[in-house]
Amino acid sequence: MSAAQAEKINASVIMEPEGDPRRWFALPVLLTGAFLPILDFNVVNLALPAIRQNLVATSSEMQFVISAYAATYAVFLITGGRLGDLLGRKQMFLLGVAGFTLASVLCGFAWSPPVLIAGRILQGLTATVMAPQVLASIRVLFPPAEQGRALALYGATFGLANICGQILGGALVSSHPFGFAWQAIFLINVPIGMVAFIGGLLFLGDSRAQHAQKLDIGGVVLLSVTLGLLVYPLVEGRETGWSAWIVALLIASPLALYAFIRFEKRIAARGGSPLVALSLFRLRGFGIGVVMALVFYMMSSFYLTFSVYLQGGLHLTALAAGLATLPFAIGFFVASLASSYLMRRLGTRALTLGFAVQVLGFGVVMLTVSKVLPGSLGVGLAIGGLGYGTVMPSVIKAVIGGVDQRHAGLASGIVISTFQVGAALGVAIIGGVFYSALGAGRDLNAYSHAFTIALGCNVGLLAVGGLLSLWLPGNVPVKATSRLAPGMTE
Numbered sequence: 001m002s003a004a005q006a007e008k009i010n011a012s013v014i015m016e017p018e019g020d021p022r023r024w025f026a027l028p029v030l031l032t033g034a035f036l037p038i039l040d041f042n043v044v045n046l047a048l049p050a051i052r053q054n055l056v057a058t059s060s061e062m063q064f065v066i067s068a069y070a071a072t073y074a075v076f077l078i079t080g081g082r083l084g085d086l087l088g089r090k091q092m093f094l095l096g097v098a099g100f101t102l103a104s105v106l107c108g109f110a111w112s113p114p115v116l117i118a119g120r121i122l123q124g125l126t127a128t129v130m131a132p133q134v135l136a137s138i139r140v141l142f143p144p145a146e147q148g149r150a151l152a153l154y155g156a157t158f159g160l161a162n163i164c165g166q167i168l169g170g171a172l173v174s175s176h177p178f179g180f181a182w183q184a185i186f187l188i189n190v191p192i193g194m195v196a197f198i199g200g201l202l203f204l205g206d207s208r209a210q211h212a213q214k215l216d217i218g219g220v221v222l223l224s225v226t227l228g229l230l231v232y233p234l235v236e237g238r239e240t241g242w243s244a245w246i247v248a249l250l251i252a253s254p255l256a257l258y259a260f261i262r263f264e265k266r267i268a269a270r271g272g273s274p275l276v277a278l279s280l281f282r283l284r285g286f287g288i289g290v291v292m293a294l295v296f297y298m299m300s301s302f303y304l305t306f307s308v309y310l311q312g313g314l315h316l317t318a319l320a321a322g323l324a325t326l327p328f329a330i331g332f333f334v335a336s337l338a339s340s341y342l343m344r345r346l347g348t349r350a351l352t353l354g355f356a357v358q359v360l361g362f363g364v365v366m367l368t369v370s371k372v373l374p375g376s377l378g379v380g381l382a383i384g385g386l387g388y389g390t391v392m393p394s395v396i397k398a399v400i401g402g403v404d405q406r407h408a409g410l411a412s413g414i415v416i417s418t419f420q421v422g423a424a425l426g427v428a429i430i431g432g433v434f435y436s437a438l439g440a441g442r443d444l445n446a447y448s449h450a451f452t453i454a455l456g457c458n459v460g461l462l463a464v465g466g467l468l469s470l471w472l473p474g475n476v477p478v479k480a481t482s483r484l485a486p487g488m489t490e
Contacts, residue, residue, distance in 0.1 A: 331385020
């Protein structure tokens with residue numbers, strides 16, 4: 001967010017100390033816009049086995065169902081926020097909700113894997129129009145005295161979406177409402193989206209920045225090409241036997257990244273508004289923190305591999321699989337509530353603690369699946385969730401702690417985009433490791449072996465994240481960033 005935008009928002013808060021009179025009616029509507037993308041990411045994992053069987057999909061196509069959504073969300077998130085500044089946040093929120101609802105209908109009635117993947121890309125694209133408007137609207141609609149309470153509810157929405165994703169996804173796939181199976185996980189978004197759209201029309205006030213930054217179309221295109229050249233070969237390479245053209249695409253990815261960096265530097269040198277402010281990476285701790293965020297969120301592959309292990313190896317129903325994952329979601333929710341206290345007491349070392357707890361929890365899960373510690377699966381998942389809930393809300397605060405508050409929104413947007421890139425890469429790389437280790441095996445031992453190896457990759461990455469957290473400045477001024485909640489951008 002530019003300095004002019006920050007001044008505009010601050011001015012609007014000062015001019016309207018009482019806030020928008022409909023703000024508490026508008027808040028549930030806005031939180032629905034934050035809830036839907038997270039819910040949708042979680043429920044899909046439990047439905048993947050049913051989708052694969054019904055659509056006769058390959059393992060790489062199933063990976064694309066997740067990674068295509070995450071990669072699209074990553075590329076266009078910052079652009080979606082700038083569209084709200086430029087064209088009006090209410091208008092963009094309503095457009096995003098309507099588009100996400102229609103994309104969910106396409107996913108629900110998809111008749112082939114390519115159609116489902118196209119629907120997921122549209123979901124990711126429309127989510128980037130909807131989600132960035134949530135925080136920006138909260139900051140404008142609520143006076144400073146009430147923003148802490150509103151943002152606490154915003155942060156809790158992520159934990160609630162995680163829990164609901166596990167329970168609701170399993171229940172829908174297992175109960176076959178109205179004759180639908182996996183389709184129901186997408187079609188459930190339709191009534192929720194309709195309620196949010198009507199609520200937005202009734203209760204949301206509009207706002208926009210007087211001096212909004214122009215859109216960096218070239219940067220969006222180059223970053224999209226870079227991620228496409230990276231994610232597609234990583235997912236498809238195993239299926240094609242790593243053919244020459246797949247390897248060529250992979251080699252071209254760093255070249256595209258180099259072109260993107262050069263393009264962004266030229267825009268900044270001309271005084272323009274680049275998609276990514278590369279100058280932020282010169283700040284102490286910011287570049288390290290972004291890498292830490294990347295390796296942390298690559299653990300999104302855990303949801304994929306654990307779901308396949310539970311349903312394919314243990315032959316659990318989708319509902320039973322969702323309930324089996326619940327200790328992790330509950331641990332995440334509980335720890336996220338305590339994370340602000342830990343950050344105040346420990347600073348960035350709360351991240352180190354969170355990574356260590358995650359490594360411990362996932363280590364217990366690995367030993368349980370390997371039958372070294374039988375009966376400890378729920379305990380290991382709960383510990384892992386506590387670690388995850390400690391890291392997730394704290395990582396943004398820690399990374400942007402040394403960033404001037406004028407750029408806090410842009411910096412947090414970069415970190416959240418990094419999360420989604422990490423999710424796409426985690427599913428592509430570690431998901432590929434899982435399916436390669438599984439091979440043609442379809443008994444419990446094969447699934448246990450593949451899941452243990454994949455989870456071992458996650459543990460290794462989490463250990464790297466813990467080590468990187470030691471390089472961050474130890475005393476981050478949390479007060480300057482305390483209003484930022486997990487998953488937010490400005």
